[in-house]
Amino acid sequence: MKLISERSKQVVTAGDARAVVCDRPSVAGSVTQRACTFCGSRVVLYPIGDALHLVHGPVGCAAYTWDIRGALSSGMQLHRNSFNTDIRETEVIFGGEKKLARALRELIPVHRPKAAFVYATCLTGVIGDDVEAVCRGAAAEFGIPVIPVQSEGFRGTKKHGYSAACAALTQLIGTGDTAGIGPLSVNILGDFNIAGEIWTIKGYLERMGVEVVASMTGDGRVDDIRRAHGAKLNIVQCAGSMTSLARMMQEKYGIPYVQVSFFGLEDCAAALYEVARHFADQAVLERTRALVREETAAVLPVMAELRRDLEGKVAALYVGGAFKAFSLVKALRQLGMRVAMAGTQTGAQADYEHLKELCDAGTILADDSNPLEMAAWLAERDVDLFIGGVKERPVAYKLGIGFCDHNHERKIGLAGFVGMAAFAREVHATVMSPVWKLVPRRARASGAQP
Amino acid sequence: MLEMTPATSTERTALKINPAKTCQPVGAMYAALGVHGCLPHSHGSQGCCAYHRSHLTRHFKEPIMASTSSFTEGSSVFGGMANLQQAVSTIFEMYDPEIIAVHTTCLSETIGDDIPTIIGKCQNEGKIPEGKVIVHANTPSYVGFHVTGFSNMVKGFVKYLAASTGRRSEAVNLIPGWVEPSDMAELKRYTAAFNLPTIMLPDTSSVLDAPATGEHSFYPKGGTTVAQIRAMGDARHTLALGAWASSDAAELLTKQCEVPHEVLDLPIGLAATDRFISALAKLTGTAVPQGIEDERGRLVDVINDMHQYLGGKKVAIWGDPDQVIALTEFCRDMDMKPVHVLTGGNGQAFEERIKAILADSVPGANVKQQGDLFLMHQWIKKEPVDLMIGTTYGKFISRAEDIPLVRFGWPILDRVGHSYFPSVGYTGGLRLATQLISAIQERQDRDAPDHAFELVM
Numbered sequence: 001m002k003l004i005s006e007r008s009k010q011v012v013t014a015g016d017a018r019a020v021v022c023d024r025p026s027v028a029g030s031v032t033q034r035a036c037t038f039c040g041s042r043v044v045l046y047p048i049g050d051a052l053h054l055v056h057g058p059v060g061c062a063a064y065t066w067d068i069r070g071a072l073s074s075g076m077q078l079h080r081n082s083f084n085t086d087i088r089e090t091e092v093i094f095g096g097e098k099k100l101a102r103a104l105r106e107l108i109p110v111h112r113p114k115a116a117f118v119y120a121t122c123l124t125g126v127i128g129d130d131v132e133a134v135c136r137g138a139a140a141e142f143g144i145p146v147i148p149v150q151s152e153g154f155r156g157t158k159k160h161g162y163s164a165a166c167a168a169l170t171q172l173i174g175t176g177d178t179a180g181i182g183p184l185s186v187n188i189l190g191d192f193n194i195a196g197e198i199w200t201i202k203g204y205l206e207r208m209g210v211e212v213v214a215s216m217t218g219d220g221r222v223d224d225i226r227r228a229h230g231a232k233l234n235i236v237q238c239a240g241s242m243t244s245l246a247r248m249m250q251e252k253y254g255i256p257y258v259q260v261s262f263f264g265l266e267d268c269a270a271a272l273y274e275v276a277r278h279f280a281d282q283a284v285l286e287r288t289r290a291l292v293r294e295e296t297a298a299v300l301p302v303m304a305e306l307r308r309d310l311e312g313k314v315a316a317l318y319v320g321g322a323f324k325a326f327s328l329v330k331a332l333r334q335l336g337m338r339v340a341m342a343g344t345q346t347g348a349q350a351d352y353e354h355l356k357e358l359c360d361a362g363t364i365l366a367d368d369s370n371p372l373e374m375a376a377w378l379a380e381r382d383v384d385l386f387i388g389g390v391k392e393r394p395v396a397y398k399l400g401i402g403f404c405d406h407n408h409e410r411k412i413g414l415a416g417f418v419g420m421a422a423f424a425r426e427v428h429a430t431v432m433s434p435v436w437k438l439v440p441r442r443a444r445a446s447g448a449q450p
Numbered sequence: 451m452l453e454m455t456p457a458t459s460t461e462r463t464a465l466k467i468n469p470a471k472t473c474q475p476v477g478a479m480y481a482a483l484g485v486h487g488c489l490p491h492s493h494g495s496q497g498c499c500a501y502h503r504s505h506l507t508r509h510f511k512e513p514i515m516a517s518t519s520s521f522t523e524g525s526s527v528f529g530g531m532a533n534l535q536q537a538v539s540t541i542f543e544m545y546d547p548e549i550i551a552v553h554t555t556c557l558s559e560t561i562g563d564d565i566p567t568i569i570g571k572c573q574n575e576g577k578i579p580e581g582k583v584i585v586h587a588n589t590p591s592y593v594g595f596h597v598t599g600f601s602n603m604v605k606g607f608v609k610y611l612a613a614s615t616g617r618r619s620e621a622v623n624l625i626p627g628w629v630e631p632s633d634m635a636e637l638k639r640y641t642a643a644f645n646l647p648t649i650m651l652p653d654t655s656s657v658l659d660a661p662a663t664g665e666h667s668f669y670p671k672g673g674t675t676v677a678q679i680r681a682m683g684d685a686r687h688t689l690a691l692g693a694w695a696s697s698d699a700a701e702l703l704t705k706q707c708e709v710p711h712e713v714l715d716l717p718i719g720l721a722a723t724d725r726f727i728s729a730l731a732k733l734t735g736t737a738v739p740q741g742i743e744d745e746r747g748r749l750v751d752v753i754n755d756m757h758q759y760l761g762g763k764k765v766a767i768w769g770d771p772d773q774v775i776a777l778t779e780f781c782r783d784m785d786m787k788p789v790h791v792l793t794g795g796n797g798q799a800f801e802e803r804i805k806a807i808l809a810d811s812v813p814g815a816n817v818k819q820q821g822d823l824f825l826m827h828q829w830i831k832k833e834p835v836d837l838m839i840g841t842t843y844g845k846f847i848s849r850a851e852d853i854p855l856v857r858f859g860w861p862i863l864d865r866v867g868h869s870y871f872p873s874v875g876y877t878g879g880l881r882l883a884t885q886l887i888s889a890i891q892e893r894q895d896r897d898a899p900d901h902a903f904e905l906v907m
Contacts, residue, residue: 004544026496028520028533029540031489036497058556058591059466059794060473064501066843078454080846081824086466088592092560102464111454122495122557123592126526153495154526154557371513372545375666390504394513400664441664 003373004030010368012352015361020352022367025157031370033318033391034345038121039065040161041151043408044241045117045168047192048220049073052113054083056100056131057121061153062086069408071192074199074219078113087123096129104138104146114222115145117168125152145222147171158320159240159346166245169216169225173249176223178230184279185211187231187255189246190238191262193218194408197415201237201262204272204295204416208288210279216242229253233278235260235271240321240346261323262415263423264331265296265303295417302421303334306428311336313431316378317387318343318369319406322351328387328406329358335424340381343369371395382445385431400439402430452850455824457831467824468843470768471794473591474599476502477628478553479516481603484634484652486673487548489541490516493534493563494555509861510631510658510869515668517541521557530563531571538572542579545668549676552586553603559590583676585610595795596860597694597770600628604651604699611676612683614707621647622733623685623709625699627692627716627772628860629874631655631672636872637691637717643739644730649678649685651699659869683707687733691726692716692772694795716772717874718882719780720749726875745876752880753784756887759907763890764835766790768826768844769859771800771819777839777858779807780879784886786837787812790829792821823847837889854889858882 003011007030009021026032038057042065046053055062062084073079085103087096100118108116116138120131131148139146149168151161186205191198198218205212214220214228234246234257246257258278260271269292276288315337317328322344329339339359343366344351355365364377371391378386378399386396389407396403404426406414414423436442475492479502482490492499499518506514517540519525519533534552541550552565565586572578587606589599604625624641626634635655641648656672682688682703688711690700700711717726723746731738753760764787767777771793778788789812791804800819808815816829827847830838838844838855842863848855862868872878891907898904 004540006540025522026518026520027536027540029491029517029537029544030520031515031517031545032496032520033500034496035500036495038495039497039500058473059469059471059595060476060498060501060591062466063469063472064505066468068504081452081454082466082468084466084469085464086469087556089590092556092590092592099464106460106462106465110456110460122521122526122555123560126557126560152526153497154521155523157496371515371666372668379665390507391500391514394507394511395666397511398513398660398662398664398666400662439662439664443664 011364011366013361014356014359014363014365019349020365020367022347022349022352026368031372032368033370034368035158036153037155037157037161037164038119038151038153040158040241041119041149041165041168042161043069043192044162044165045149045217046079047071047073047217048222048225049079050076050114051079051222052083052107052111052116053079053119054085054103054107054116055119055121056085056096056129057087057119057123059084059086061119061121069192070194070411071218072196073193078111083107092123092127095127096124097134100129100131100134101137104134108138108142108144113144115147115172117147117149119149119151121151122153125154145172145175157346162241163244166242166248169245170248172222172225174226174229174253176226178227181213181227181230182211183232184209184281184284185213185231186233186235186275187213187228188215188218189234189236189257190242191215191218191415195410195413197262197413197419200413200416200418204291205275207291208272208276209284210275216245229255231255233258233275235275237262238321239323259323261327263324263327263419265299265334265417265420266330267327268416268420269296299417299421303424306424307336309432310428313337313384314340314381315385315387316341316374316381316383318374318392319388320345322347322355324406325355326358329355331420331423335427337385339363340383341366341374341377343367343374375399385427400436400442402433402436404430452827452846455827455831455850457828459825459828466822469794469822470792470826470841470843471595474589474594474596474602475553475555475591476505477596477599477601478551478587478589478603479514480506480628480654481600481652482551482553483514483657484654484673485549485551485607485679486675487669488551488673489545489547491518491537491541491550491552492516492555493519493530493552493558493565495521495557498555505861508863511866512658512660513666517545519558526557526561529561530558531568534563534565534568535572535577538577538584542577542582547669548582550584551603551606552584553589553599554587555589556591559588583610597628597772597795601695601698604696605702607651607679608682608699608702608706611679612703612707613680614683617684618686619647619681619684621649621681621685623682623688623700623703624648624650625688625690625696626650626653627695628770629716630869630872631657631659632868632870632872633874633878636875636878640727640742640875641730643742644734644736646730646734649682650674651679651682683709685709687711689714689729693799694771694797715779716776718773718776719879720753720783720876721779722776723875723879742876749876749879749883752883756883757785759887759890761785762787763837764789764833765837765839766826766830766835768792768821768823768840771795771797773859775800775803775807778804780882782807782811784883788815789833789835790816790826792816792818792826794820794822796820837886839886854893856885856889
């Protein structure tokens with residue numbers, strides 16, 4: 001497989017002594033699967049259901065992020081609407097601040113949100129709108145937090161957007177009353193309640209006797225986030241997006257954090273035990289043991305049965321952050337599958353080193369990949385399953401390969417023990433589907449067609 | 451989720467809620483995908499390209515290939531020249547397209563990157579391999595809407611490539627407008643039925659409806675070739691379908707290559723298809739082939755057979771101006787009442803045209819350009835309709851108000867079929883009519899009390 005020459009150091013195979021060079025911008029001209037700062041901020045803050053999310057920029061930024069993330073809310077659904085200042089040529093010349101102020105005035109009294117987030121975009125950044133000043137004015141006028149998000153797309157990749165979103169959250173945290181928060185309390189950071197996953201995790205924590213103060217941001221609520229500084233521990237699930245917030249809360253409020261993953265039996269159990277051990281409470285530990293025992297026992301037979309078919313099948317994955325990649329490699333191994341390729345959009349060097357240890361020798365590890373490379377690897381390694389997001393799905397299908405969305409468009413919760421069973425069923429359903437044999441390349445390979 | 455929509459409209463001067471449009475670059479990307487061996491290139495931040503690719507993928511369920519200049523904070527200050535130069539090298543080295551179609555974004559427009567100069571520089575520095583070309587279009591997101599970007603990109607191809615050699619050919623140029631790959635294939639079927647040599651630009655058929663072979667083809671076999679676009683300058687006539695999407699390129703062909711042009715409505719529905727077919731008959735000087743007459747007859751037959759289901763039904767329509775104009779006329783001709791008609795796109799001509807179409811049948815219709823779906827919802831709350839026709843985004847209103855929705859236009863994110871079965875022409879009209887009839891009949895069945903529940907309809 002020929003690589004863009006600048007990219008040659010971004011791809012290695014496990015067992016190779018070379019380190020993956022990563023954390024660098026995509027080469028201009030590549031068909032990168034990555035997005036921008038705005039995208040990063042938008043996906044992180046979007047699930048807060050009782051906040052107003054106003055995109056200050058041209059219509060596209062608002063239109064493409066209108067309800068694309070299956071982040072479920074148990075109540076208010078204000079976040080699922082698309083609010084936009086629809087910047088036009090006039091504002092490009094004369095500035096968009098007045099329009100932004102008017103937009104907030106037209107929105108806040110009507111919808112009475114608990115807080116408003118105003119997302120800056122490339123355009124409003126480059127024309128120099130003082131979004132912060134307008135937000136300050138609106139906050140004073142309406143008496144709710146109106147928080148600017150510095151998410152101009154050109155600032156960098158999604159990673160920068162995550163930081164900007166975390167910075168916005170820090171403006172809410174610490175402004176609420178923490179009375180009544182017990183000693184066994186946590187915040188969940190970096191779960192976005194895709195397909196209801198945070199409800200699964202919250203359910204486990206409740207059974208352990210641990211109180212969840214705020215979830216950031218899946219099924220998130222402004223008032224909960226305002227009192228998040230009262231929690232005694234932060235559980236960081238999506239490390240890439242939320243570690244910076246956890247660090248900030250540690251510095252400012254002395255709240256320790258643990259980085260965990262709830263994907264896969266091993267990691268999920270490890271996550272819950274880590275929380276239990278942190279509190280050093282015998283009763284919590286006992287309840288956690290019981291929970292893990294019970295949940296695992298329910299899931300293992302399902303997996304054992306599915307594994308019979310999946311043993312020896314080959315998978316490839318391309319995901320946003322590295323933590324998800326770690327979990328997926330382990331989860332796939334539990335299903336008897338081999339990983340031929342693992343890539344991430346935003347992994348760091350240490351992450352790739354860890355991936356190397358996790359993966360079998362020969363596994364391709366790629367930072368910031370593109371469809372040309374991926375399609376070649378998928379065919380070369382005769383992969384049976386590809387795990388990725390919206391842009392990866394049709395590539396897999398064109399090649400006649402099973403696919404599992406582990407991104408915004410997943411419809412079935414994959415977190416937790418029940419999520420592992422769901423994952424196993426989904427993987428099994430797609431890998432074992434007879435439809436791939438209808439595709440000429442796979443039909444030839446299986447000998448079904450000359 | 452839409453419980454927050456109040457029935458009474460308040461004045462909104464600075465705000466769009468639930469847009470019925472998106473920005474120019476995605477239209478430019480769609481148009482460029484209809485050129486064979488073309489890699490669309492987004493000159494801006496990475497997110498634009500990622501969003502456009504994702505959105506097109508959601509609509510077509512196909513891989514969408516496009517590259518980006520990957521702007522950084524530095525490029526936003528110093529300009530994106532270095533990025534585009536690097537991009538050109540990378541693209542030809544890695545992806546080996548016949549042609550790169552650069553479109554700009556709000557960012558590169560605002561900082562003032564001069565694309566022709568940069569392309570010239572690439573040329574001088576030998577970055578463009580022999581026989582390969584780069585074209586561009588200016589597509590600032592803060593002007594117009596997604597159809598403007600489509601129009602600008604098609605115009606860009608014409609501007610860079612179409613040339614007159616002085617010898618007129620027998621060919622006719624056809625600019626199909628923003629329609630589905632299936633529609634483009636159908637339009638070619640019609641011109642073939644008239645034995646009319648045709649160059650269609652763009653042509654996304656066999657690109658965005660590519661068959662599954664088990665191989666990933668970076669450049670699928672369809673698309674207008676560069677040679678064909680060059681030859682457009684020698685054509686004897688241009689038919690442009692849809693004023694918003696196609697008239698600019700047709701006008702440029704007249705100006706640049708003296709190819710006469712006419713602008714027709716998108717041939718959606720009976721009357722608009724009649725006008726398209728008679729234009730083909732006039733151009734070829736032949737009678738309409740019997741097969742096409744028969745297709746027309748079938749459409750009329752179904753409209754007549756089922757008129758009691760559609761007659762008098764109130765309908766709300768939104769989408770892109772060219773589509774909505776044709777649909778409104780079609781609905782009117784089937785005796786439906788389009789009471790709410792809206793586009794997110796801009797152009798006063800839209801309101802004038804719709805009002806003219808509805809002058810006799812629905813004189814009090816709500817008509818709006820630069821509207822949004824929040825407004826559409828408010829209209830529907832005040833005056834409910836029997837049926838909604840529009841994009842997937844209408845499903846929230848459909849659910850909130852319990853009104854059936856027939857999906858039409860761009861984007862359709864939650865159903866398949868639109869890219870495989872045409873809506874243009876008589877057969878396309880038949881498909882549309884059956885969709886509308888089925889939606890009404892399904893609803894009638896669902897709501898009928900036991901005693902009125904009918905086996906035969």
